[in-house]
Amino acid sequence: MKKWNRNNAIADFVRSRRKNSKLTQIELADITGVGIRFLRELEQGKPNLMTDKINQILLFFGHTLTPTPISDEARRNLGK
Amino acid sequence: MKKWNRNNAIADFVRSRRKNSKLTQIELADITGVGIRFLRELEQGKPNLMTDKINQILLFFGHTLTPTPISDEARRNLGK
DNA sequence: ATAAATTATACCCAATTAGGTATAATACTC
């Protein structure tokens, strides 16, 4: 199995937003309608996820999955 | 089955980049190592796709999948 | 308009996901 990466853009984003909102994983999962296990695997950095489910969560934070230049992505990671 | 959306950010991005590069679907699929059927479904706007596969393709264009504010996304769509 | 190339749709299958739940580990709070 491919190795997980807890610090990928999506995992980081959801984890930090969730904490800012003072929500537990279970609460966020319930609110967004995804399974608790899915949210956990996402935050853990599982490599292969369904875009639809991810967007279900991102939508709650007013975001969505889009292609981004890698340079931007790298830049974004410098500040952490 | 959920309805497809040919004009979502990802489908549009890949389709237009591919054409700019003067590649056929088969060629791009071969180059990026994904199945031809996957690339077709992506460009057709299938709602549920594996992030890993998508990134495999985006990488070729120097991009990657990240959470983006919906407002930005909407803005982006105005110019087309 | 005709021929060739590209793209779209349909069929099958093996492999993997998401789901729930139970249990272990970790992080907080007092």
Add this chain to the structure above:
DNA sequence: GAGTATTATACCTAATTGGGTATAATTTAT
């Protein structure tokens, strides 16, 4: 440090994906 809440890991199953290929439809070029 004890007790509680939260998060992480493991097991099992149904449903869906991605893959290839064949065929139909559409687009492009001559």
